[in-house]
Amino acid sequence: MAKRLSVVDVDRCVDCLLCAFACARRFGEGGLAGSAIAVRSVGGMERGFVVIVCRACADPSCMAACPTGAIRVAEVGVRVDLERCTGCGKCVDACPIGAVFWDGERGKPVICRHCGLCAQFCPHGVIAFVEVPRG
Amino acid sequence: MDRGLSRVLFVDLSAHRAHVEERPELFRARLGGTGVAIELLHELCPEGADPLSPENPVILAVGPLSALFPLASKTVALFKSPHTGNLGESHCGGRSAVALRLAGYGAVVITGRSDIPVYIVIEGGKVHFRDARALWGLSSSFTVGRIIWERESGSGFRSILRIGVAGENLVTYANVVAESYRHFGRLGLGAVFGAKRLKAVVIIGKGRVPVADGPRYSRLYRELHGRAVRSELFKKYHDLGTPQNVRPLNAIGALPVRNLRENRYPDEPPFTGERMAERYLGRRLACAGCPVACIHLAALREPYPDEPFFYKTTFVSYDYEPIYSLGTMLGGQDPEGFLKLMEAVEHLGLDAMSCGVVLAWATEATERGLISGADTGGLVPRWGDYGVYIQMARRTSRWPGGSPRGRGSSTTSSPGASPRPRRATAARSSPWRSGGTRWPATTPAPGPTSPTSWGHATPTSTRPATPWTKRTCGRGGSGPRGSSPGPSSPRRPGARSSPRSSSASSPGDSTTSGPPPGASPS
Structure with missing residues (x-):
């Protein structure tokens, strides 16, 4: 059963960033450079937060924008072929929700693979790994 | 490393x-x-x-x-x-x-x-x-x-x-x-x-x-994370936060009340973690990397006096320490008054603990006749009177006539040499202040x-x-008053060459590039 990551209640977010750090640990590293999920405040901590992550579009804008065909649709979400990727950054500009992140150190995009690891570390039920509805 | x-x-x-x-x-x-x-x-x-x-x-x-x-x-x-x-x-x-x-x-x-x-x-x-x-x-x-x-x-x-x-x-x-x-x-x-x-x-x-060993790092992280989120020790910080201390401290007579003249409220203080959570808790926050989320924000809903059915809601963080210093030390009975003072202290950028203790001292000193309105700009602190405390916090932060270091009333000259005004409510009066600090007469405002x-x-x-x-605009170099670079770090190794000048229109736009952190060393 295919699953995707979903932001189920952003008002529960406390800005701990455990999701983003979990994402980076997929690659066995610390920090946030390799993370495909981000949390930021909406005008300061007093105003609450937004959680930004790929929502696994059926017809992804990032894929359409990629001039080299490095982005393709997977069962859930997309995959980036880093060999074919030239680092032009058009996918970043194309995503209207800002969910294509940029690894500045490597000059490549980072997009959620919907593995669900981050949801395991969300202490407050903000994000969840949910089944993709059929049809 | x-x-x-x-x-x-x-x-x-x-x-x-x-x-x-x-x-x-x-x-x-x-x-x-x-x-x-x-x-x-x-x-x-x-x-x-x-x-x-x-x-x-x-x-x-x-x-x-x-x-x-x-x-x-x-x-x-x-x-x-x-x-x-x-x-x-x-x-x-x-x-x-x-x-x-x-x-x-x-x-x-x-x-x-x-x-x-x-x-x-x-x-x-x-x-x-x-x-x-x-x-x-x-x-x-x-x-x-x-x-x-x-x-x-x-x-x-x-x-x-x-x-x-x-x-x-x-x-x-x-x-x-x-x-x-x-x-x-x-x-x-x-x-x-x-x-x-x-x-x-x-x-x-x-x-x-x-990290040297990615999989091992991930395992260790998972273990530590699991311990943290399951621990009873952290549950307190997460649930009610440090204000959970208020009720037991009051019960054993260890709560600082009215400038430490008393050690408990006769009844339950209005600032217990339980009461604050029930009435005001509106949001919780965490520091980056911490699952505990011990930061408790009160939702303070205040009506505007000039218009019916017109409210503002602000979030004010509270912890045990500000509760004792701005709450019980001041003999407060009114949680909303406490929250308004706390909010003012946040806006002004004062340490909540020192501020509350100073206000508590000033209140008792007023009661005992050690200071008067002449020392406090006409304000008379009374236990639990948050309207006055807020004004005192504001005046302490913007001391009339200038800064506590003696800006004086002049707005045009470097004033460091003018005598410092007497500050009854500020830290200058603190008994624990050491005498070792010197206050040079040359500090520009x-x-x-x-x-x-x-x-x-x-x-x-x-x-x-x-x-x-280095880009310059205007005159460049030293400013008009006392701005010549001082001996900022006399022991710093590595002499630097004088800056090159380049044209620029506004501060902030970047014209040079350099090795980012993590770039290979030259």
């Missing part, structure tokens, strides 16, 4: 320059940010330095666990305290530690004094010096944060450390506010910022921290000056430091 942690960023506010030194031996020899920072302070703070002089360094440091493991979310600040004349140590959470480490630094050392108010942005291997004259004197640290929030990049990956008017006016217990609700609270770091004309420090960091040099500096990655590209 990764290379990023061993890098120390030196920011010289007098010269508007920065450079990086590699100090791997320091980070190996000293465990954690505090150990590194104390060593740096020892190296860089001259004996006998005035805490509000340019030579007092501010050292911010993180440790090897920062941005890697859960709960390790604090940055330490070490400096010479203007409040005690002694060691100043203060720890702050928020996003500060993660941002600093992921910006590629283990420590930042800030020295000197800017000729005009500035804020600095640490990002991508560069330090930008931004004009903060328009931010100087803003009534709320929240507004300062929001302006910088709008103006600077890096949302979601940054920490914004700023001072309020209390820091600008050198109140010795002014704090530095991070992310609206976290603080370098104790011992007057805000005044040290103010004396340096440093309104804010923005640290943007989204780098990576390499912070405040707007003429346009002068601008630029940003791109730190080099090795020492000795190389020249910086």
Whole structure:
């Protein structure tokens, strides 16, 4: 059963960033450079937060924008072929929700693979790994 | 140890320059940010330095666990305290530690004094010096944060450390506010910022921290995380937070009440964690990397008096310490009054604990006839009278006639030589204040000056430091009053060449490039 990551209640977010750090640990590293999920405040901590992550579009804008065909649709979400990727950054500009992140150190995009690891570390039920509805 | 942690960023506010030194031996020899920072302070703070002089360094440091493991979310600040004349140590959470480490630094050392108010942005291997004259004197640290929030990049990956008017006016217990609700609270770091004309420090960091054994790191992280979220020890901090202490402390007669004249409320205090949560708790926050989320925000709903059915709702953070200092120490009975005072203290950038204790002292001193309205600008503090306490906090932060260091009434000249006004309610009266601090007569007042040099500096990655590209506008060089770069860090190694000038139209736009943190050493 295919699953995707979903932001189920952003008002529960406390800005701990455990999701983003979990994402980076997929690659066995610390920090946030390799993370495909981000949390930021909406005008300061007093105003609450937004959680930004790929929502696994059926017809992804990032894929359409990629001039080299490095982005393709997977069962859930997309995959980036880093060999074919030239680092032009058009996918970043194309995503209207800002969910294509940029690894500045490597000059490549980072997009959620919907593995669900981050949801395991969300202490407050903000994000969840949910089944993709059929049809 | 990764290379990023061993890098120390030196920011010289007098010269508007920065450079990086590699100090791997320091980070190996000293465990954690505090150990590194104390060593740096020892190296860089001259004996006998005035805490509000340019030579007092501010050292911010993180440790090897920062941005890697859960709960390790604090940055330490070490400096010479203007409040005690002694060691100043203060720890702050928020996003500060993660941002600093992921910006590629283990420590930042800030020295000197800017000729005009500035804020600095640490990002991508560069330090930008931004004009903060328009931010100087803003009534709320929240507004300062929001302006910088709008103006600077890096949302979601940054920490914004700023001072309020209390820091600008050198109140010795002014704090530095991070992310609206976290603080370098104790011992007057805000005044040290103010004396340096440093309104804010923005640290943007989204780098990576390499680890030697990725799978082992992930396993260890999972284990520590599991222990933290299952622990009963942390449950208290998460559920009610530190205000959970109020009820038991009252029960055993260990609650500071009315300037410590009493040790309990006859009935249950109105500020217990339970009552605060039931009536006001509106949101919880965490520091970056911490699952506990111990930051409790009260939703304070206030009607506007001039219009029916018109309300504002603000979020005010509360903890045990502000509850005892601004609540029970002041004999408060009114949680909303307490929250309004707490909010004012946040806006002004005062340390909540010192502020409350000072107000409590002033209240008892008034009762005993030790001070009068002549000492407090006509205000008469009474236990639990939050309207007066809020005014006192505001006046302490904007002392009539100038800063506590004696700006005087003149607005046109450097006023440091004028005598300091008598300050009954401020820390100057604190009995624990040491006599060792000297107050030189040459300290210029912070405040707007003429346009002068601008630029940003791109730190080099090795020492000795190389020249910086420095852009100038206006006259450049030294400002009109007392702004010549002082002996900001006499023991700093590595002489720097004089800055090159290049044309520029406005401060802040970047024209040079340099090696980002983590770039290979030259």
